Amino acid sequence: MALLLTLAICLILVKCLHALLAHLKTRDALEKVHQPRGYPLLGHGLIAKPDPEGFVNQIFGMGYLYPSAPRACVLWLGPMPITVIYSAELLEKIVCNSNHLNKGFAYKLLEPWLGQSLLISKKDRWRPKRKLLTPTFHYDILKDFVPVFNEQAKILVQKMGAACGKGKGTASTSGKVEVLELVTLCMLDIICETSMGRSVNAQMQKDSEYVWAVHTINKCVSERTRNPFTWPEPIYKLTSNGRTHSRCIQLLHSFTRQVIDERAAELERSDWKLGDGDRMAFLDLLLLMAHRGQMDPKDIQEEVDTFMFEGHDTTSNGLAWTLHFLGCNKHVQIRAQKEVDEVLQGSEEGTVEHISQLKYVECCLKEALRLCPSVPMILRELGADQPIAEDVVLPRGTHVLLNLFLVHRDPSQWPQPETFNPDRFLPENSIGRHPFAFAPFSAGSRNCIGQRFAIMEEKVVLAHILRNFTITSLQKRHEIRTDVNLIMRPQEGLFVKLEPRNKLS
Template sequence: MTKILSSVKCTDKGSAYAKFEWLFGKGLVTSNGQLWKDDRKLLGPSFKLQKLTGFLPYFNKHSKTLVEILTKFQHQATNVYPQLVRATMDFISESAFVQDSTYQINDEDNFLAATHMALTSFRLRLAKPWLAITPKIWDLFGLGKQDKICSQFVNQAMSEAIEKRKIALAQEQKSSSETGENHANQKAFIDVLLDSKSEKEIIGHIMTIFGAAFETTASAMNYTLFLLALNPSAQEKVHFELDSIFGGDKNRDVTLNDLSGMKYLEMCIKEALRVCPPVPVMVRKAQEDIPLDNGQIVPKGCRVVILIREILRDQEHYPDPEVFNPDRFLPDECAARHPFAYIPFAAGQRNCLACSHDWDDRADRVFCVLRTKRTPKKSCTQGSGGRSTYSKPGVLRSILVAKLICYYRPEKFLSGMKYALMQMKTCLAHILRRFHVSTSQKRDDISLINGMVMEPKPKLEIVLTPK
């Protein structure tokens, strides 16, 4: 797997994703080759730390709206997922596209309805591929007409948003020229696109961000709340951590310093992503023959399906994998684990756009480099299954060096904090400062259904009790 994910010869996603160009255009989900590389390079800086710090006011504002809405459902078993979806739509709209967003309070929003309909079509194509063998079969079931209606709604809404942003941007530039201020380094995601892409291309990239981000983030928060409800001791530690940071203040905005202090909450989120990864599989296509360490070759043109959910349940890396145990993400535990043993948001050459890792994960990467370069060769042996194992002294020395680097240069490693993780920590901090969560459901009663995003069946329900 490491060879596949690390290889520059295996970054294409294959022809299956081409069927979704009607929704995503030639965005990062569907594009391959040089086009994908160029767009990735263009859009990547939109999710760096300098941009993320400016997103916090939006995250705080919409998290507070979410908490007020959830207050209406307190003391009763509630499926909070639909409201989490609306909240993440607000996060993305305002932070990435500089657009006032009211998805949480606007029940009649056509764009939200069209997006849900489009993603339902996406899931159906994955779950029942025989329906999409030819357009005639798809149309026979009325699905082509539905796709056309969705596409019209989406394109109209996006065109209006683009035009509104162009007008606002022109006004900002005029104001900047009059005052002498330079905002060139403060460009939002949509501004970068406006400078270099056609309207059709912009819509494709915007829908890629919506499609890839809002359901996965909402799903991750939903699973985190549910698993905390099932594990009162872990929830108590989160409450203690938040109380120590905020001093009992349930309304104060979350700051960047606050986020860096939410270490146990982050561990809980990461463990929830391991137990219930929103995206269960990913597909890669070999552009050339790729030799593997065991002597076998992945032939050119071969599609490789990587089972993320199974990787995250590998007992070699995660003893008792079905147990919810946030301590798996203590720094020492992370450092001793292979970096590709934890890939809830993909990894390697074609990882998630917003997933340059936070400082803990960067420490793991530094450790991996140090482990191979600093550990004496005689301490490296071949374990079972052809895996490399390392003697304790060399490993511990590398862990120590990695930790020291992160301690003395934290700003370097904070600079890649994940956009999604920042959203989740901010939002969950607001929710868990106000509520204790519980549930009458059992994990054994919940099945996870594969799709574009892993769906629980039946729906998860939690009880929100004011603290």
């Protein structure tokens, strides 16, 4: 017995020594990367802010503290290093290297909801899925969704009109409205109808359990991300937040499972053929793939749930920030309104042809995404050693935080980076800019598969809003505190004053 105990102690000591030597080797490799003073094993734990907002501000602040090349710095979370990079050149090195396609550890927190979907799966599983799903976002398919964009945008305009004493609903003369909530419900209706072919009527029916679950689970994941003590699944399930999370997943999965089963039965009855004039949802495409043996049926729910997550929260935040910036910059808003009026003229709805002509509106959306990217940071795990500068090599296994918030503020790429100026994205002003200086949808082969869908959707909805209202922001930019996790969102909403321009469409 004594011998076994001695061997066990020796084994533990050997493992601890091995871990310590590996840690010291990694520290030595990262010695030349910018970083505040830290301590072996403890890292920067003694100086890290305990509150989530303060910690995120530290990550952003380190970029401003170390602006020189290489635009990278190291933050030690105990013995684990996180290398933060914030230049277009370094971003390109990471996202264009096929060895670095795996997402970081934080994405595992989404697995109970999204499973091994396209968003979080490992690269060996991701590659065939991406190849299979890419055709579902072909332009010829996306253009059939434009009527959905218009239908839901009209409802949004009517709800906004109620705040101005116009349109349907409870009228008010103040014109004050919190736009993020309204836009989020609109985008939720759009993504439900386009991804599942099913309307949840989120804009008009606030007491929907499904709408509650979608909104609540995002808050649950955000809170869990900020608290490492709840990352282990057994511990998280014991917390009140964990129990709420479990209830949301049950509601979300049961809803999508029911929709999938019902739609599969309909397609089977029609011999897997759509009727003339039927609009094909993403779910139909996935079911047809499964019917042909191209996709495992159990993967369908994971992808539909992922469309729901990625397809409404990111776009709603992007559009809400755009409205805020337009409300703060009236000269830009007037120019965008003029373009909308000239393009749409007497048309009640935006068409595919109109979307391509709304070039300045797209510049406004992109500039808002530059300043407030919906996904401000992306975590990747290096699958091989990666040189980032002379005599500086990031070791394999290092977690790299791609700080898009700071990439979009690199003064070498963006003069006066804090100024809202959509003219930056005009073709003549984009010459010579690094192609990875703007990456709100990530970049490289593992970029966002739905980015074209998002831009088309936002242009149509924004055109309807600008056509009907003049926007005045009721908050200064410095007054807005942001909550930065997987999604960058304002903590207390975005408030604007809306004034009707003409008859609501």
